[in-house]
Amino acid sequence: MARRRQEKAGHRKKEIAAAASKILAHESLSRGSSEKSARLDTNPVGVDIGTSKIVFAQKKHGNVAFTSQLNAFISVEYSKFTESILNQNRINHYRMDESLIVYGDGAEVFANMLNTETGRPMRHGLLNPKESKAIEIIKGILDDIVAPAAKRGTQLCFSIPGAHKEAESDIIYHEAILRRHLSNKGYNARSINEGLAVIFSELEKDNFTGIGISAGGGMCNVCLAFLSVPVITFSIRKGGDYIDDAVASVTGEVNTRVRAIKERELDLTEEPRNDIEDALHIYYDDLIVTLVKGLKESLAQTSKIPDFDKPVPIVLSGGAAKPEGFEHRFEMYLNKEDFPIEISEIRTASDPLYATAKGALIAAMFEG
Amino acid sequence: MRQLKELLLQQCLRDREDKTFLKPLPPSSCRRTIEEFAVLVPDPVQKLRFLNRVLERYRKTLSIYKLSPPFQETVVRKLAMDEVERLCPGARKKVRKLIRQGTISAPRPTPWNIYKYRHSIITIVMAALVLGLGTGIASFRNIISPTPSVTQEPADEYAEEVYGLAKSPDEQYGDARDEGNTKVANVSPQPGGKEAAYAPESTDSSFPEYIEESIWLVEESSDRELYSNGLRITTTFTVENEPRIYYRFPIGSDRLPTEADLSSKIVGILYHASESDIIDFIPEKNQSLKKYSKALFKYVCRNKFYHYFINRFGQVFRAVREDHAAFHAGNSVWADDENIYLNLNHAFIGICFEGKAFEEVKSEPGGPKLTAMKTSTINEAQLTSGRELTDWLRVKYRICQGNCVTHGLVSINPEAKLIGYHVDLAQGFPFHRFGLKDKSRSLLPTITEFGFSHDSYFLKIFKGHIWPGIAYSEERLRRRAEIANIPLAEYRMQLNRRFTRWFEWQKKQKEDQSKDHDQICAMAD
Numbered sequence: 065m066a067r068r069r070q071e072k073a074g075h076r077k078k079e080i081a082a083a084a085s086k087i088l089a090h091e092s093l094s095r096g097s098s099e100k101s102a103r104l105d106t107n108p109v110g111v112d113i114g115t116s117k118i119v120f121a122q123k124k125h126g127n128v129a130f131t132s133q134l135n136a137f138i139s140v141e142y143s144k145f146t147e148s149i150l151n152q153n154r155i156n157h158y159r160m161d162e163s164l165i166v167y168g169d170g171a172e173v174f175a176n177m178l179n180t181e182t183g184r185p186m187r188h189g190l191l192n193p194k195e196s197k198a199i200e201i202i203k204g205i206l207d208d209i210v211a212p213a214a215k216r217g218t219q220l221c222f223s224i225p226g227a228h229k230e231a232e233s234d235i236i237y238h239e240a241i242l243r244r245h246l247s248n249k250g251y252n253a254r255s256i257n258e259g260l261a262v263i264f265s266e267l268e269k270d271n272f273t274g275i276g277i278s279a280g281g282g283m284c285n286v287c288l289a290f291l292s293v294p295v296i297t298f299s300i301r302k303g304g305d306y307i308d309d310a311v312a313s314v315t316g317e318v319n320t321r322v323r324a325i326k327e328r329e330l331d332l333t334e335e336p337r338n339d340i341e342d343a344l345h346i347y348y349d350d351l352i353v354t355l356v357k358g359l360k361e362s363l364a365q366t367s368k369i370p371d372f373d374k375p376v377p378i379v380l381s382g383g384a385a386k387p388e389g390f391e392h393r394f395e396m397y398l399n400k401e402d403f404p405i406e407i408s409e410i411r412t413a414s415d416p417l418y419a420t421a422k423g424a425l426i427a428a429m430f431e432g
Numbered sequence: 433m434r435q436l437k438e439l440l441l442q443q444c445l446r447d448r449e450d451k452t453f454l455k456p457l458p459p460s461s462c463r464r465t466i467e468e469f470a471v472l473v474p475d476p477v478q479k480l481r482f483l484n485r486v487l488e489r490y491r492k493t494l495s496i497y498k499l500s501p502p503f504q505e506t507v508v509r510k511l512a513m514d515e516v517e518r519l520c521p522g523a524r525k526k527v528r529k530l531i532r533q534g535t536i537s538a539p540r541p542t543p544w545n546i547y548k549y550r551h552s553i554i555t556i557v558m559a560a561l562v563l564g565l566g567t568g569i570a571s572f573r574n575i576i577s578p579t580p581s582v583t584q585e586p587a588d589e590y591a592e593e594v595y596g597l598a599k600s601p602d603e604q605y606g607d608a609r610d611e612g613n614t615k616v617a618n619v620s621p622q623p624g625g626k627e628a629a630y631a632p633e634s635t636d637s638s639f640p641e642y643i644e645e646s647i648w649l650v651e652e653s654s655d656r657e658l659y660s661n662g663l664r665i666t667t668t669f670t671v672e673n674e675p676r677i678y679y680r681f682p683i684g685s686d687r688l689p690t691e692a693d694l695s696s697k698i699v700g701i702l703y704h705a706s707e708s709d710i711i712d713f714i715p716e717k718n719q720s721l722k723k724y725s726k727a728l729f730k731y732v733c734r735n736k737f738y739h740y741f742i743n744r745f746g747q748v749f750r751a752v753r754e755d756h757a758a759f760h761a762g763n764s765v766w767a768d769d770e771n772i773y774l775n776l777n778h779a780f781i782g783i784c785f786e787g788k789a790f791e792e793v794k795s796e797p798g799g800p801k802l803t804a805m806k807t808s809t810i811n812e813a814q815l816t817s818g819r820e821l822t823d824w825l826r827v828k829y830r831i832c833q834g835n836c837v838t839h840g841l842v843s844i845n846p847e848a849k850l851i852g853y854h855v856d857l858a859q860g861f862p863f864h865r866f867g868l869k870d871k872s873r874s875l876l877p878t879i880t881e882f883g884f885s886h887d888s889y890f891l892k893i894f895k896g897h898i899w900p901g902i903a904y905s906e907e908r909l910r911r912r913a914e915i916a917n918i919p920l921a922e923y924r925m926q927l928n929r930r931f932t933r934w935f936e937w938q939k940k941q942k943e944d945q946s947k948d949h950d951q952i953c954a955m956a957d
Binding site: 125273290371426 | 479481917
């Protein structure tokens with residue numbers, strides 16, 4: 065019996081060590097050569113604080129450099145061995161009572177190894193009220209990704225979701241918490257709407273006139289801007305996570321596997337090959353229809369729409385907009401609606417995962 | 433803690449108000465104007481600044497200026513023009529060009545003129561009012577004894593603001609006298625101060641861009657040409673070289689030239705000094721002067737160095753035929769409002785004055801072997817002939833005055849990214865005697881477009897008295913780096929890299945051309 069327990073413990077240790085080395089390899093890949101110390105400069109900073117990822121952007125030697133961390137965590141049982149492995153491999157974690165909270169990119173690797181789900185400190189684009197550790201974890205990830213400002217008052221812009229009828233006060237709280245934390249790091253922190261950030265990043269040639277849509281993990285943020293001035297912003301509380309949850313629920317699969325299929329294999333231009341893909345197609349359609357209808361209703365309700373004398377473009381970004389064919393489906397559903405303004409083109413951002421962070425950086429440079 | 437939280441919440445709400453929805457947007461015709469001007473701002477951050485500044489200033493503009501759509505459009509045009517000039521110095525010229533091309537719509541004449549001269553109109557109206565009021569009061573005082581006080585009309589804040597900003601510089605490669613540059617205007621333009629060869633010109637305003645009068649061929653023989661402005665050219669020794677063909681690099685663009693940018697047109701004149709040994713210019717040395725001059729010209733023709741050679745008696749000789757290139761410019765750069773020209777052998781005509789402005793000196797190791805002479809040896813006869821030749825060439829090829837420049841101002845060391853590889857006529861050249869603006873006070877494209885610099889060796893040659901154009905150009909470079917929000921050194925590196933890319937590309941084109949030429953010759957043989 066004792067021997068079996070020893071074997072089991074030994075197996076667990078091997079699993080943890082393997083996960084740690086995998087995370088280290090992943091992190092060194094995603095960070096490239098940029099070290100924290102290298103980020104200690106006075107250039108303005110853009111941060112996209114999304115439900116599933118936090119992306120940092122800063123201009124280096126004329127190019128924009130990005131660093132990202134998964135906005136997730138996992139709780140593992142405390143043991144000295146596990147803690148030392150995490151320390152040795154510099155995996156972000158902290159101890160809480162008899163648990164170790166692993167957060168950032170490491171969390172997902174651990175979740176896959178241990179065949180469990182990661183927790184999310186944010187939900188629907190805002191701090192997750194059901195998660196007691198949310199603020200601590202977000203701060204931890206931000207501390208890892210955003211070095212303290214080398215010069216007090218360095219400009220920083222971070223993304224926030226658009227207004228939502230049900231969550232106006234939550235947005236204010238979410239924004240205030242993040243602003244305070246980033247201000248404490250020495251930055252002059254200002255927020256920017258996610259949709260507007262997409263416009264700043266992608267619609268420069270259109271003089272920042274058009275519709276920017278950031279379809280992220282927690283929600284879809286939309287902004288219509290005219291000459292960089294936001295005219296309408298709104299959000300819908302459906303995003304990549306909604307699709308994962310719904311598909312997992314109807315197919316009986318775990319979210320992690322659904323997400324893996326969605327990110328690696330899904331092609332919305334092709335017929336679904338199995339139940340999971342079929343469900344993904346259905347929920348993607350649902351998301352797109354909600355988005356198009358929401359956009360149409362918002363435009364119809366507002367009296368402030370400027371007199372556009374030429375058609376405006378729509379740009380799609382965010383992780384949920386990445387699958388092949390998203391743009392095509394969006395266009396198809398948009399064409400079915402009688403849209404109040406004329407659209408010149410619909411296109412996907414050059415780098416959908418980093419468009420918001422880049423837009424936030426442009427806003428920071430503009431403010432700075 | 434609670435207070436802090438409340439403060440943060442208030443700040444969030446305030447920001448929200450700042451950013452969204454409350455700014456009134458200008459009418460659609462004005463928006464078109466803003467968008468047209470925005471094309472001139474290439475950088476996204478700068479474009480954002482431009483749009484926000486124009487909208488913000490439009491919002492603050494007095495309602496009186498926004499009464500009717502034509503006036504609104506005029507106000508927006510003025511604001512857009514000011515802002516685009518602030519962000520991209522020299523953009524006014526481009527705007528005028530784009531208006532001519534139809535890319536930017538032309539202003540409505542009447543409101544534009546009224547708006548343009550609004551200060552004068554306001555002044556006249558106010559003066560009339562004051563005068564009228566004064567007359568009235570005086571008449572009134574004649575009738576009633578108590579003396580009423582005259583109050584002045586309140587100043588129009590907007591007008592003052594715009595008036596202050598309206599003093600924008602005219603920035604181009606022909607004229608660098610702007611607000612920023614006045615800071616460095618005390619740099620001495622002359623080596624040796626008052627002992628310099630030529631008197632400094634008083635003003636540049638009287639030099640037209642092009643010469644409109646005609647100059648025609650009066651007489652032509654097998655060895656001579658006489659022109660209506662008195663120019664006489666000896667053509668006996670004219671030699672051939674290679675036909676002109678070169679690429680123009682469009683200014684304000686990073687792209688490499690295409691076939692459409694190929695040209696064989698003569699666009700400028702480059703003045704040189706032979707920097708050869710000089711015999712005293714006295715009657716006793718007449719034979720030696722003639723003999724030496726002849727030998728020098730033979731050498732010039734043999735090596736196809738220049739198109740024209742002007743000896744010390746002011747005689748003009750054609751060395752290389754005009755439609756062929758001559759090997760006069762070496763590695764060199766110049767630019768006008770439209771194009772940058774790299775290595776000017778093919779684009780420019782080379783005129784060489786027999787003379788000297790530098791002398792050799794013995795100095796410690798590493799020190800300069802040359803130093804600027806106190807007086808140049810180019811004499812009055814040469815200046816007269818040079819002016820005649822310049823006028824005729826400018827008329828014949830419609831050369832603008834901005835493209836008439838001296839070798840010392842354009843010569844570069846491409847590897848070290850330094851200016852002044854050759855220094856002949858770099859300082860003290862009497863441009864005004866040729867009907868030209870002083871190019872030693874102009875922006876140097878080598879610095880502003882390619883970030884070149886100078887070294888201590890260069891400073892020693894001129895004993896620290898470098899010409900003002902260098903300081904102007906450095907200042908312009910610094911301002912552009914500031915606007916682009918890039919450290920100056922990095923900005924300079926970026927420009928250097930652009931130069932290298934273009935330079936290497938041009939070199940490769942030249943090599944390819946030579947290969948093709950060789951192949952054709954081989955086939956012909």
